[in-house]
Amino acid sequence: MKRTIMRMFAMLLMAMATITNANAQDIYDLQGKNEKVDIEKKISKSERKALQARIDSIQWQEALQAMRDTTFTLEADQVIFKYGHRAYVSSTTNFVAVNKNRATMQVAFNVPVAGPNGMGGVTLDGNVSNYDIKTNEKGKYTTLTFNVNGIAISSKLVITIYKGSDNAQVDILPNFNSHRISLSGRIIPKSQSFVVKGMSI
Numbered sequence: 612m613k614r615t616i617m618r619m620f621a622m623l624l625m626a627m628a629t630i631t632n633a634n635a636q637d638i639y640d641l642q643g644k645n646e647k648v649d650i651e652k653k654i655s656k657s658e659r660k661a662l663q664a665r666i667d668s669i670q671w672q673e674a675l676q677a678m679r680d681t682t683f684t685l686e687a688d689q690v691i692f693k694y695g696h697r698a699y700v701s702s703t704t705n706f707v708a709v710n711k712n713r714a715t716m717q718v719a720f721n722v723p724v725a726g727p728n729g730m731g732g733v734t735l736d737g738n739v740s741n742y743d744i745k746t747n748e749k750g751k752y753t754t755l756t757f758n759v760n761g762i763a764i765s766s767k768l769v770i771t772i773y774k775g776s777d778n779a780q781v782d783i784l785p786n787f788n789s790h791r792i793s794l795s796g797r798i799i800p801k802s803q804s805f806v807v808k809g810m811s812i
Contacts, residue, residue, distance in 0.1 A: 677799070678753070678770070683800055685779055686703070688795065688796050690705060704806065711739075712739050714736070714738075715735070716735045717735070717806075727812055734810060739759060740759075750774060754769065755768075765787060767783075768783055779797065781794050
């Protein structure tokens with residue numbers, strides 16, 4: 612039963628992603644863009660670079676702490692399928708969230724089909740186990756691995772985050788088939804994250 616659900620899940624995601632990319636368009640925050648231009652006029656290139664590096668470092672440290680505290684959300688703006696096909700998505704509705712011993716994985720595409728979660732995709736909940744976080748010897752990246760098991764999911768998750776940024780990628784590896792899927796985005800502490808959750812299977 613669980614194997615069948617996961618296979619249907621993978622096929623549904625691929626179909627929805629294809630429709631999403633066919634209708635995708637760039638969205639810009641004009642207000643934010645104007646504010647950025649005003650700031651750039653006031654500071655030098657080197658100052659901008661140093662400021663951005665400082666901001667990135669703070670966000671990276673916050674992301675690592677949230678991962679250690681098991682209370683974080685990876686808000687994804689890209690979904691990557693097994694053979695490299697990418698779909699650009701909304702980080703508000705595409706995410707992996709961990710809250711202590713519970714995890715939620717959700718994808719939602721901009722398609723005229725409600726899907727199982729009512730948002731154009733799928734939402735899965737499960738229990739977290741074998742939670743293990745490690746940083747490589749040179750400190751360049753940190754890897755978090757854990758298992759999630761629930762009614763419709765049995766998968767191993769691997770999250771990689773590189774030093775100096777809160778950008779990360781989670782690879783979701785089902786235990787009963789090879790339909791892996793990855794989400795790329797930012798690690799946000801749970802208290803700072805805002806996502807919209809659909810109906811879980």
